[in-house]
Structure formats: structure tokens, C-alpha cells
Amino acid sequence: EPEVTQTPSHQVTQMGQEVILHCVPISNHLYFYWYRQILGQKVEFLVSFYNNEISEKSEIFDDQFSVERPDGSNFTLKIRSTKLEDSAMYFCASSPRVHSNQPQHFGDGTRLSIL
């Protein structure tokens, strides 16, 4: 069964540094998402992406965050100047189309630790 793959599984970065998290969505999916889960807290929506542009973003997704689909397969999340509070598990997801009854398929996540 096709999977969403995320790399790296764990990223350790100094505060203030830039970090890029990588995702390869399922190949025939058109909609892509990033979520984060701070330790012990709920999963939170960050951003959705379709047709090479952001379709929706949450309040968390401020100017420090950006997303990109640099080629036909990768979908990246960049944090320009990391803060301690960015430490979390980041999940990428994809779906074939957007509709409320379409489940999103998730990767295994990247654990981001900011020192």
C-alpha cells in the first residue's frame, strides 16, 4: 500500500537555525498538509497545500513557516529561525482530493528538537 514518507525521523537543531522537514506524499494525491503535535498536546493543523499554493493555514503558521513543492514528489516545511517552542512532532499528510469524507494519509512524523 502506498505510504507517505517523512525524513528525517529525528532532527536536532540549535535555536535560531533554519530547518527543513521533508515529505514525499502518495504519488497520485493532490492535497498536502502539515500538522504538529507538541509533546502531551493535541495534534494541530498547520497548513494545507494544493496546486502549488497554500489553500489554508492556521494561526500557528506565521511568517517563520513556509512550504514548498520543489519538484513533482517532495513537499517541504521550512522553519526560518527556530524557537524552543517549535520542538514537536511534525506530521505530513496527503489526500487524493479535498472533501470532508476523504481521510488523510499520514507519514510517521519527524521529531524536531530545538536546543
Added chain:
Amino acid sequence: AQSVTQLDSHVSVSEGTPVLLRCNYSSSYSPSLFWYVQHPNKGLQLLLKYTSAATLVKGINGFEAEFKKSETSFHLTKPSAHMSDAAEYFCVVSDHLDSNYQLIWGAGTKLIIKP
């Protein structure tokens, strides 16, 4: 505004006994509802979904959930727990508007299986 409440942060059952994980939601529209499972150090896997068809939904690994509109509930059940069911379970709701589609997550319920 939509919300999801998972009534128990932890549920502990003995292997071979029934499992009940409770979820209540609020939604302005006819919701789609999902249960996802997260095993330790793994991603989020879809267990089952309700999308306004049959109110009793069967999922993977012997789990099922019943949508009860009058009680605004979507509880997850399994007749007989297995050690491999130990994981965190998330109840998720989405709205029915195609243009503004976002998953709203419950806080999660950690299922502990006693031998």
C-alpha cells in the same frame, strides 16, 4: 465551532476483554468522523471513518464505531483486546464544506492492555 472531546485520557483493559473509547463531538453541519491510531514512534493510521452512510462503521483490526447523532457520540469499540492494540487513539471531526476543510482532533486516549 467544531470540537471533539475524548472523555478518557487513559483506558486500561485486560487482554481478551472489550474495549470502549469514548468520543463526543460538536458540529454545525453533518460531520464526517474518523478514528486514527498512533503506535509508539509511528505515524497516524486511519482506523475507520463515518461519512453519513451506515451509522455502524467497521474498521481495521476488529475495531468498530457507532455514530449516534442524538448523543453526538462516536465511540470506538472492540470485542476483545489484543496486546498489539496498545497505542494512542484519536477521534477526529471534519466539516462538510469543500472549500474549508480541516481536521479537528481530540486530545487522544491512551489504551493500555494488561496481560
